[in-house]
Amino acid sequence: MKHRVIGSPVGPLTLVVDDRGVLCGLYTDGHKHFPDAAALGVRDDTIAEDAVTQLGEYFAGDRTRFDLDLAPRGTEFQHEVWRALSTIPAGETRTYGQVAAGLGRPGSSRAVGAATGRNPISIVVPCHRLVGSTGSLTGYAGGIERKRWLLDHEAAGSAGR
Missing domain, CATH: 1.10.10.10 (Winged helix-like DNA-binding domain superfamily/Winged helix DNA-binding domain)
Known part of the structure; x- marks a missing residue:
C-alpha cells in the first residue's frame, strides 16, 4: 500500500493505492473511518496520477464521472x-x-x-x-x-x- 495527500476545495484528500497501483481508498481529512497509518502504507506523492488529474477536473467543473480502476475492500x-x-x-x-x-x-x-x-x-x-x-x-x-x-x-x- 502507498498513499498520497493532495489539496482540494473540500480540504486535504488522502488517496491510497494497493500493490498494483489501483485506487482502493480516498479519504477526506477527519473522515469517520480514516485508516490507521499502517493501512495507508508509505507516502509517495507520485502515485495515482490519473486519480489526481480526474479529481482536479471534477473540482474545476469539467468532469462529472470518473474513469478509474478501483479496488475497494468490502463485503x-x-x-x-x-x-x-x-x-x-x-x-x-x-x-x-x-x-x-x-x-x-x-x-x-x-x-x-x-x-x-x-x-x-x-x-x-x-x-x-x-x-x-x-x-x-x-x-x-x-x-x-x-x-x-x-x-x-x-x-x-x-x-x-
Whole structure:
C-alpha cells in the first residue's frame, strides 16, 4: 500500500493505492473511518496520477464521472451498494430507500446506509449523493459540510448542461 495527500476545495484528500497501483481508498481529512497509518502504507506523492488529474477536473467543473480502476475492500453487499452509488448522475440524489429498492432489497435502507458509510473511495464513488427519505442531508463520513459542498458543486455544474 502507498498513499498520497493532495489539496482540494473540500480540504486535504488522502488517496491510497494497493500493490498494483489501483485506487482502493480516498479519504477526506477527519473522515469517520480514516485508516490507521499502517493501512495507508508509505507516502509517495507520485502515485495515482490519473486519480489526481480526474479529481482536479471534477473540482474545476469539467468532469462529472470518473474513469478509474478501483479496488475497494468490502463485503459483497457493500460492493453492490457502491456499484449502485456509482450510477447516480452528478447533480442528482437518491434516497437510501430508493437504492435499497433498486437492489431488490426494499426495507434495507439502514443496511444501505451502513454500507455507504463504509465507502472507502469517497467522491469517486459518490456516497454524497444519498439523502434521507425527506431529501435531508443525513450522514456522511466526511462531514455534512463537505456533503453539502459536493452536492452544491455538482448542482451548479448540472445547471449549465
